[in-house]
Amino acid sequence: MSSPTQTPYYNPRPRSIVGPLVLITIGVILLLLTTRIISSQGFHNWMVHYWPLLLIVWGVAKLLEHMWARQRGEPTPRLGAGGIVLLVFFILIGIGTTHTANWNWRGIGDEMGADPDWGNWFGQNYDFTDNFAQPLAGGSEVKILSTRGDINVTASDDNQAHVVVRKSVRSDSQENANRLNDSTRPKFIQQGNVWLLDLTSGDFERARFNLDLQLPRQMALSLATRRGSLSVSQHDGNVDLTTDHGDLSADNVKGAASFHVRHGSVSIKQITGNVQVDGEVDDGTVSDVSGTLDFNAGYNGNVELSHIGQRLHFKSVRTDLQLAKLDGEISMGHGGLRASSLAGPVKLTTRSNEVHFEDVSGEVEVENRNGVVEIRPKAPLGNIDISNAHGGIELDLPASAGFRLDAQSTNGNIDVNDFGINVDNQRRDASARATIGKGGPDIRLRTDRGSIQIRKQ
Numbered sequence: 001m002s003s004p005t006q007t008p009y010y011n012p013r014p015r016s017i018v019g020p021l022v023l024i025t026i027g028v029i030l031l032l033l034t035t036r037i038i039s040s041q042g043f044h045n046w047m048v049h050y051w052p053l054l055l056i057v058w059g060v061a062k063l064l065e066h067m068w069a070r071q072r073g074e075p076t077p078r079l080g081a082g083g084i085v086l087l088v089f090f091i092l093i094g095i096g097t098t099h100t101a102n103w104n105w106r107g108i109g110d111e112m113g114a115d116p117d118w119g120n121w122f123g124q125n126y127d128f129t130d131n132f133a134q135p136l137a138g139g140s141e142v143k144i145l146s147t148r149g150d151i152n153v154t155a156s157d158d159n160q161a162h163v164v165v166r167k168s169v170r171s172d173s174q175e176n177a178n179r180l181n182d183s184t185r186p187k188f189i190q191q192g193n194v195w196l197l198d199l200t201s202g203d204f205e206r207a208r209f210n211l212d213l214q215l216p217r218q219m220a221l222s223l224a225t226r227r228g229s230l231s232v233s234q235h236d237g238n239v240d241l242t243t244d245h246g247d248l249s250a251d252n253v254k255g256a257a258s259f260h261v262r263h264g265s266v267s268i269k270q271i272t273g274n275v276q277v278d279g280e281v282d283d284g285t286v287s288d289v290s291g292t293l294d295f296n297a298g299y300n301g302n303v304e305l306s307h308i309g310q311r312l313h314f315k316s317v318r319t320d321l322q323l324a325k326l327d328g329e330i331s332m333g334h335g336g337l338r339a340s341s342l343a344g345p346v347k348l349t350t351r352s353n354e355v356h357f358e359d360v361s362g363e364v365e366v367e368n369r370n371g372v373v374e375i376r377p378k379a380p381l382g383n384i385d386i387s388n389a390h391g392g393i394e395l396d397l398p399a400s401a402g403f404r405l406d407a408q409s410t411n412g413n414i415d416v417n418d419f420g421i422n423v424d425n426q427r428r429d430a431s432a433r434a435t436i437g438k439g440g441p442d443i444r445l446r447t448d449r450g451s452i453q454i455r456k457q
Contacts, residue, residue, distance in 0.1 A: 048098055126168075129167070131165065132163055133163070139219065140194075143194050143222040145225075146226075148226065149225060151223050156214035161195075164213075183202070184207055184209075186199055225243050230247075238258075241260070251267075255273045259275075259277045271289045276293075277295045284304070291310055298316050303330075306326065308325065311325070312326050320350070323346045342360045350367070361380075364386075367387045372388075376396040395454045396457050402440040405421070406444045408431045409429070409430045409452050411450075413430055413451045414432050414452045
């Protein structure tokens with residue numbers, strides 16, 4: 001009688017102790033951080049230099065597992081797919097921590113628009129209000145530097161500075177917040193001809209300061225902040241405003257005004273002197289400027305310009321516009337550029353814009369692509385030179401105008417029937433050359449893959 005077949009005993013592969021060790025290590029580190037036995041900066045500094053030590057510990061643990069398994073005649077615990085993924089991520093994080101140790105993370109955060117208080121999760125806000133008055137005799141300029149906070153300036157009736165400070169402090173206790181409040185009481189310090197209010201060093205970087213100031217009208221004014229909006233009104237001296245993240249506003253300034261912004265909007269009106277804007281704006285409004293305007297900034301939204309008494313130069317990534325004077329308005333945004341009451345010479349270089357000019361005087365020169373160009377000049381005409389690619393040209397001229405026409409369209413038609421000029425549009429290239437009336441200014445029109453139409457007003 002044969003004996004029954006014996007089923008072999010299955011010896012399962014034991015689990016590795018590395019997983020539990022990793023969890024214990026992470027838990028211990030988090031406990032030390034939350035109880036503030038070690039600081040986050042101290043842990044970061046340790047990781048920068050000694051993170052490979054954790055790999056050594058991991059390897060020693062795996063070696064001991066292998067030796068114990070052989071002694072007991074058991075299979076060696078495998079690392080597993082999850083362990084391999086964790087190992088790869090840990091090595092990448094460790095290498096990244098070492099290579100980025102010397103990076104200016106505060107500066108990078110400012111560039112990206114990050115809130116500098118994002119890492120202080122365990123504190124809460126404490127608000128304080130302070131005010132003071134201080135004479136500013138013997139100086140010609142006021143300069144205010146801030147890290148975070150809005151600054152609003154109006155005119156004072158005397159030769160003093162009147163300041164209201166609204167302070168927001170993030171701290172883990174009222175006691176520490178009170179100490180920080182006491183160490184950050186701002187005062188003006190005279191440096192030569194400059195009265196300086198500096199809120200950027202020491203404990204000042206740990207709070208947000210919103211300032212409402214009344215300052216002497218005649219003194220030059222310079223305001224700068226990394227995060228915050230700046231506003232000035234009723235000021236007779238020159239004004240210079242700078243912010244990395246915030247809005248800029250100026251109203252009723254009799255001196256020159258300069259505006260520097262990286263991310264934010266600008267609102268400017270009633271400026272007697274010259275105006276300069278540079279940087280990158282979301283929306284921009286400039287009106288009632290008696291001097292010149294140099295607007296050298298990209299824009300993400302809409303830009304409105306109106307009533308510029310002298311030369312205007314607007315320059316962005318895809319548009320360069322120059323003219324002698326703006327009696328009307330200019331509107332730019334969302335693929336359109338519309339303007340009225342422009343005094344030439346007008347010179348525009350742009351792309352991917354629908355261009356509409358009305359009541360233009362003097363010489364006009366336009367270069368565009370990927371958009372129609374429509375011009376309505378007023379008498380007396382100046383020379384007109386328009387080049388457009390992948391877009392048409394529409395020109396509305398005074399009915400009694402005299403001019404010399406030189407028009408050419410490639411892969412398009414020409415229509416000048418209002419002036420009694422016959423054009424052969426049967427070929428690939430249409431052209432028209434003629435002298436209208438007694439002649440006069442030269443009108444040169446060129447378009448590729450677009451039509452040309454000249455009409456009487």
